[in-house]
Amino acid sequence: MPRLRRLVSRGQSRGQPARGTSAHSDAGGRQPPRTPNGTPLPPPRLRMGGSHFRSDADFLAGALSDLAELRQWCNLGPGSSLLDWGCGAGRLAIGIREEFGRIGDYHGVDVQQRLIGWADRNLSGPGFRFTKVDDTHVHYNPGGAATRTLPVAPGSVDVFYAYSVFSHLAGADTIGYLGALAQALRDNGRGWFTLFVEEGVADEVENPPDYGPLDWTVPLHCVRYSRSWFEAQLAAAGLAVVTFSHGAYTDGQSRYVVRRALPD
Numbered sequence: 005m006p007r008l009r010r011l012v013s014r015g016q017s018r019g020q021p022a023r024g025t026s027a028h029s030d031a032g033g034r035q036p037p038r039t040p041n042g043t044p045l046p047p048p049r050l051r052m053g054g055s056h057f058r059s060d061a062d063f064l065a066g067a068l069s070d071l072a073e074l075r076q077w078c079n080l081g082p083g084s085s086l087l088d089w090g091c092g093a094g095r096l097a098i099g100i101r102e103e104f105g106r107i108g109d110y111h112g113v114d115v116q117q118r119l120i121g122w123a124d125r126n127l128s129g130p131g132f133r134f135t136k137v138d139d140t141h142v143h144y145n146p147g148g149a150a151t152r153t154l155p156v157a158p159g160s161v162d163v164f165y166a167y168s169v170f171s172h173l174a175g176a177d178t179i180g181y182l183g184a185l186a187q188a189l190r191d192n193g194r195g196w197f198t199l200f201v202e203e204g205v206a207d208e209v210e211n212p213p214d215y216g217p218l219d220w221t222v223p224l225h226c227v228r229y230s231r232s233w234f235e236a237q238l239a240a241a242g243l244a245v246v247t248f249s250h251g252a253y254t255d256g257q258s259r260y261v262v263r264r265a266l267p268d
């Protein structure tokens with residue numbers, strides 16, 4: 005981590021241009037901070053994940069660490085097509101740009117225009133695209149439509165990634181999107197995502213009191229599922245668990261890697 009911190013600030017002071025991107029200053033005319041390879045980083049107010057990704061170094065380190073897991077567990081490589089569902093301002097895209105330069109197709113999708121707008125202006129280019137969707141979310145996009153669909157062709161995605169998205173969705177939405185994500189995957193595709201799951205709790209609780217490190221203050225701030233209920237929904241969507249890691253991600257979220265459950 006200290007090495008990363010040095011690298012990030014050195015990249016900032018050098019002010020290198022991002023590969024394949026033009027420089028975009030903020031409303032005050034300031035140039036954004038950049039990674040060592042010159043990719044712009046979003047301003048802190050556009051970074052999701054609370055304090056965890058506030059600093060430049062933590063933001064980049066988180067992306068690189070997730071990318072290492074996608075390589076290990078989901079066979080992500082330079083030719084892959086990846087759906088980053090709930091991409092925010094493109095944290096993972098920045099890690100991919102840093103590590104690979106580009107991949108076959110990175111597609112970031114989110115409901116928040118301010119985040120997608122920044123990502124599109126600063127990170128789009130060959131191999132990188134962003135789509136704003138208008139799905140409803142009581143906190144992130146009130147007034148949108150309840151579609152529970154994805155802007156991707158069936159069977160077109162090698163890997164889907166969804167960091168801390170199901171952690172803010174009601175159960176009925178989670179069921180709908182699991183089905184859509186399963187359909188989006190190629191036969192040998194894999195999914196990687198985090199959410200709050202525990203053993204021996206009620207199937208679904210919004211903002212559970214005395215759970216986790218925070219006071220959950222806004223609607224759908226934390227949705228916790230029972231592990232058995234959630235894994236039953238995975239199976240119903242046609243997804244099988246490849247590996248599970250409990251509690252080690254943001255604010256105590258767990259991480260799943262899944263694949264399509266194909267008939268033998």
Ligand SMILES: C[S@@+](CC[C@H](N)C(=O)[O-])C[C@H]1O[C@@H](n2cnc3c(N)ncnc32)[C@H](O)[C@@H]1O
Pocket residue numbers: 052053089090091092093095113114115116119137139140141144166167168169172
């Ligand atoms: C906690 S943030 C995580 C952002 C990003 N994955 C990251 O790790 O930096 C959750 C994101 O999911 C997005 N989101 C919530 N519901 C969504 C939906 N139905 N479709 C697409 N994005 C959604 C929110 O707008 C928000 O950017």
